[in-house]
Amino acid sequence: MDIDVPKMNLPRVVIVGGGFAGIEVAKQLRDRFQVVMVDKNNFHTFQPLLYQVATAGVEPDSIVFPLRKVFKGFRNFYFRMAEALEIIPEQNTLRTSIGSIFYDYLIIATGSDTNYFGMEELRVNSLPMKSVREALDLRSCILQNFEMAVTTSDMREREALMTYVIVGGGPTGVELAGALGELKKHVLPKDYPELDLGKMKIHLVEHSPRVLATMGEKSSEKAKKYLEDLDVIVELNMRITSYDGRSVKSEGVEKYSAATLIWAAGVRGVNIPGIPVASINANGRISVNEFNLAEGTKNIFALGDVAQMKTSDYPKGHPQVAQVAIQQATRLGKNISKGMDFQKWKPFHYRDKGSMATVGRNRAVVESKSITTQGFFAWLIWMFVHLLFLVGFRNRIIVFFNWLISYFNYDRGMRLIIRPFSRNKKS
């Protein structure tokens, strides 16, 4: 069965994934190409703020946006909610859960997912945070733990329920740990007067010698200090190797007894079967040339987290962040617009606009060409940049205010326990 989109006298570009890269490249090709976007969700997720959903800071609707609405008014644009199953390059065909589709150009912008590095026991017992569903589930789990902690009279059990281990000291782990620290400080004591919140432990475990290892040493130091001010226990040079749902072990030695382990220690590219196997790296990313063309293919491109372009500046590929995705998408869109003559195409060059992470609500670390700073001013920059991004997407001032209010007034989070893929099935 074929996906039902009209045949047109325009080259057809099929884009898999409505993340930062997918949206940007579709915008570049607007009206002049037939663009078919396939995504398994009907919304774009602003991933940098998932940790706020997970900690009841904001509701999902503040950080997602319906894809159909992003492209309202676009001509020759077709959205299809479906899962990409297989690429058949010889036939220029993508097979999906709702049928097959022919493409002139295929753009893979599928992003990344949590990487457990093959540790199955860890995967089964820990919680990831790479999607809205997962963030909602994490939130419900955190709150449920406290409900259970109130009801148990077994003190060891209670302490385990109040112990959170976050593995991975990158921006995700740091921001999540900071937000949990805020919950511990401001929200939970009011909700659970019966519990001694001093017993709540938040461990952030990083295998390298510092948190935010991709940033400068000053930023790492400050971030660690900010975390410790929020009562987060930062453990460096430690590698978590096993977790059975309770006992957290490093190299065979039990380190903590915790009911919750959140895995933020790595990601892997989400690729689609059919891509020449040789071009897929161990981390799931697809090797691409300077035009984001997938190795060994003629008209299949990969963008953002799932692409790995090795350059002299970035011998291991670019960092898996929104900026890379957007810039590659812009470049590719402009290149495709020139037709398939690679002679006319311009290679991708990454302009690193810097990086940042926030720790709690008044502190952040920021590094860019023009400024490197930490503390309150950095936090203002962080706020500004993230709001700008969100608003750019939504284009509506009302959301800005909604979100601003939610963020300042931490207590707004309604702390619903609704498990999207629940262990308790519907009765």
Added chain:
Amino acid sequence: MDIDVPKMNLPRVVIVGGGFAGIEVAKQLRDRFQVVMVDKNNFHTFQPLLYQVATAGVEPDSIVFPLRKVFKGFRNFYFRMAEALEIIPEQNTLRTSIGSIFYDYLIIATGSDTNYFGMEELRVNSLPMKSVREALDLRSCILQNFEMAVTTSDMREREALMTYVIVGGGPTGVELAGALGELKKHVLPKDYPELDLGKMKIHLVEHSPRVLATMGEKSSEKAKKYLEDLDVIVELNMRITSYDGRSVKSEGVEKYSAATLIWAAGVRGVNIPGIPVASINANGRISVNEFNLAEGTKNIFALGDVAQMKTSDYPKGHPQVAQVAIQQATRLGKNISKGMDFQKWKPFHYRDKGSMATVGRNRAVVESKSITTQGFFAWLIWMFVHLLFLVGFRNRIIVFFNWLISYFNYDRGMRLIIRPFSRNKKS
């Protein structure tokens, strides 16, 4: 195992359910009793607006409120998230999913759930809307249908996907049908320019000769007209008797081919095993006397939807609405405060403040002692009363504005498809 709450020198009142009745009675007993509230959710749901969640009008966090927060600052109050399993009246004990608890007074305020009147096939294939989860699921289902309608080239299939049958012409069915009509008119055509929205059919089926049968004839007539203005097909004197997921039948005759049937045709009380069987009616409600004391018990009370108090004014019991629940709870709270001498107790008398229903955004029907009106003014009253209620609970002006904005700007709904109890399991 016993639920871990301190033994106090106060009578212990155990309340099952954090709905309107449960919250109100706990407030009446504030500080002077040891109150233990048990609910399977950690939040209160403002049920009158569930239909707005189901139609992407507002997010759940606008119509729920954390129970722990409702009782912030209460002394001698204990919330426990748990399911009530069984009452053992001889031992004054309630058994729950987290252990047993002794009570001096037990108050059952468990509300009502969807009543399929024993039609199992209907239960399995139709969608209910009595909880946040169910409303979210309904919303995802409605949106998913449209995503599927876009992808199918089978016209019969497409029409079935765009056909919605709502069974039950009470306030829930009427309000839901109106909101679906608004979606059809204002939102979906923009999202799905590929689809002919003229093919979308919304059927409201009622077995009696008029919608809103508990209200006056004028209200029924007007409500029907407003619905028809929104393209809702109102079918009276029809009883749906079977639905296999596609074919909607009345007395063996197929009436529609529809992918979605929403069942709002009845509710039944949610009772707890252990109550004297003789006191439980066929509709699941518990027979109570004028003090809301459950028949055949000495210290077990039932309030609101789950209670059935037959009086000369209400020979079949009071209507299952928030007002009855709140007024019974107030009365019971005051009575219990006087001690267990029934001589001193005052019997419950219902003061009917009227009823109302909205159809779409600018029309409603309102009936009360002082005013009976339809149309825009009625809608303003509807808005005012509902907002007042919400704000009374939340006590925060910010929520009022959030909600007001969401409501006026229909387009705010982010239309997330996230199925809380999904057919697609986590991978």
